[in-house]
Amino acid sequence: MRVPHLFSVIAVSLGIALLAWLVDNDYYLRILFMMGVYYLCAAGMNVLVGYAGQKSLGQAGLFAAGAYAAALLTTSFDLDPWTALAAAAVVAGLCGVLIAWPSLRVRGPYLAMVTLAFGIVVEKLVSEWTEVFGGAEGIFGIKPLAIAGTPFSNLHWVWFAIALGAVTHLLLRNLLCGRFGRAFLSLQADEIAAESVGVSVYRYKILAFGIAAVTCGIAGAMVAQQNQYVNSDFITFHLSIFILLLVLFGGSGNLYGPLIGAVLLTLIDALLAQWPSVQHFAYGALLLFALYLMPNGVAGLLKQLFGTVARKPETLPEPKALKPAAAAASIGASQPLLDVDHVSKHFGGVRPAQDVSFRLTPGHVHALIGPNGAGKSTMINMITGVLTPTSGRIAFVGQDIGGTESHVICRMGIGRTFQNLRLFANLSVLENVLLGQHCRMKNGFWASLLALPSSRREEAEAHRRASAILGTVDLADLAHSPAGSLPYGLQRRVELARALATEPKLLLLDEPAAGLNPQETAELGQLIVKISRLGITILMVEHHMDLVMSISDHIVVLDYGIKIAEGSPAAIQSDKRVIEAYLGAEAA
Structure with a gap:
């Protein structure tokens, strides 16, 4: 403290x-x-x-x-x-x-x-x-x-x-x-x-x-x-409602909101104690007032009126956590980092993944492509624990992760972005990236509660790494801006920075170029290549074929949940099954 x-x-x-x-x-x-x-x-x-x-x-x-x-x-x-x-x-x-x-x-x-x-x-x-x-x-x-x-x-x-x-x-x-x-x-x-x-x-x-x-x-x-x-x-x-009102009226999510609510409402309670019917009416009116007209409470109103300008973070060198080729160093370049073996997923009669198998080589940029509805996002969600495979095996660094909880998979070294942005919009850009550091911080509950020196060191190191990552993705100047207030292209970068902050061995990008203009897409491609050179293996789901063909080392193609092709960009471009899946048999 x-x-x-x-x-x-x-x-x-x-x-x-x-x-x-x-x-x-x-x-x-x-x-x-x-x-x-x-x-x-x-x-x-x-x-x-x-x-x-x-x-x-x-x-x-x-x-x-x-x-x-x-x-x-x-x-x-x-x-x-x-x-x-x-x-x-x-x-x-x-x-x-x-x-x-x-x-x-x-x-x-x-x-x-x-x-x-x-x-x-x-x-x-x-x-x-x-x-x-x-x-x-x-x-x-x-x-x-x-x-x-x-x-x-x-x-x-x-x-x-x-x-x-x-x-x-x-x-x-x-x-x-x-x-x-x-x-x-x-x-x-x-x-x-x-x-x-x-x-x-x-x-x-x-x-x-x-x-x-x-x-x-x-x-x-x-x-x-x-x-x-x-x-x-x-x-x-009545007591439960009163306690809830203390928080909402004072200002929920603000450290000083409960104090403001306790002082003001205790005084109001004392003033109205001799008129119980009026007292209950007043609490209901205050609750509605807090919910609809003053959603941030009295503390939020005071902060809006007298708030100070946040200090910009210091730009620091690139952290060591981004540099080593962790996956390649730990298992060797000849062994697969991720092994998807005969994986299927059924939702009743719908089968977005049917007996799919592929392997990811450490240090390479891999792409998972296919027409809409091919099962690409389903595969990403199974790898990251959002969905559990119906059958088959998914192994990461030799360990079966099928059905493992998402937060455990993240700690193992798999980071991801989402097809539809899932930023913490009300938090700042820096706080989003610091949340990416959450699984790498070692300060526990008691150390944090008591503000022990070990906890303060962990916080300082997390801020140093987060600031460096923001510098890597050219967002350092926006560190204290609310993430939800940024243009769409920059929000995509924030989500990528947050995923990088988890210090992944494998980074899964679910349509990272969706909604980007040509210039932003080209810049994204350069950034992905830069990240891969740090030794981070990448699996990218993407519809922009120019981006996929220009930066990928290996491509897997799905169609209606079935793997129809796999190989280098040149081989995929000339594969008749891929052409048929994208353009139709007659065009092929």
Whole structure:
């Protein structure tokens, strides 16, 4: 973390703590405490909704998990309240993982319904199972936090909430301003593209749910311990909506959005508490306002008004990762880098690949061509794990990869671009390329969360490599521009740069010249040749025959899912079956 930011957070926290000390009113202290509680809920929810893009309406259930865990552990098991608070975070985190599993199969409104069902089940459980949870009567005598045997006063609770909020902000900032934050944002943008650069979509979804659950569980435990009482009235669907509103109104996807939302909405909640019907109407109106009229929230509005101009990245030398002929060095030029052996793919009666076999030689430029509907993109998708072959074997460096997940295949050394652009359009050009570096970075969760020196070194090295790659593809001056704002031809280059950042042994290009004008196509051909000279093997699916014939060393031709020819460009140009496939038998 940057030292100036750390000092700023400490200074602001001390200022708020001093203000609380000067306040001689328990009601105002309660409002300050609830701001801290709601900030914890919103900070974790921001990771889940604002960064990972997973819609959740089950936060009340996670809040309840923390609250009742702390209540039961201190009353029924006589556990120390500090230990109970830590245990409540663990219990809530496990519940978060539990409701995350359905997210592996559903998304969007269906995921929201699953999480809503979880919240309703928890609400019914704590209200109906009176023997354990006390129902409407609740659980009394919950042990509060204490120091040297002296329970926290209201002022102490405010100070504790401020300290915990500051630590949460610093930790999440460490996590989200680096490798993990980019990975979460890639889930929201395009899960298939995220997998293609080595992001494990399922793992990061579960992690986002876990983070949101832990912070919400801690908040619930704090409320239960501060009140020394909890009942089913604490856990309602209204709470889930309120926590979601904290994020959306404050500004989802912004580190300061949860804080802004917590401060403003807690004040509004206090002002409207004596008019419950007006209170609910106000929340609905604010939710609609945040969704339709201010989609980036208050934080987004402030950033738009007072945002600063981003600093351009430093242009650095070409990284070593682009230079060595990794594939040729590891297996020898005489052995195939990729071996496709009698591979077929069936979708019911449709057969886009039928008993296809070919081999790719390390260090060469290969082309996979054929008329529309020949099965070329299907073959690329099977090689990269998007599709699983019905039969046959695909071996990369001698290892069978058929049916392997895309992010694993990327880590093995296969990078790709897509027929239809799959950029992370709202991220900058540099962030897109840094996502390509994701699978090559070694800083794990705890190192990133705590901003350990090893994590900072990995980030610095990733930026150095990304900047050098951008220089290689002539995009260094556009590093901080949103990728989706660039002309189509430059977006194609960004996607190619992102694929290069995965440090592939084999680079698959699915119609890289689609939509390019003749000049851009010629420049692309020169760039592909330049990349191949770095020792990277290339397999290109392309319809521009001039480009294919001018830069390819070896060509494979498909027609209706069947391989009809294979050989050098000269041999393919004179092959009667190829001419017939493209021009028809009569023309041939």
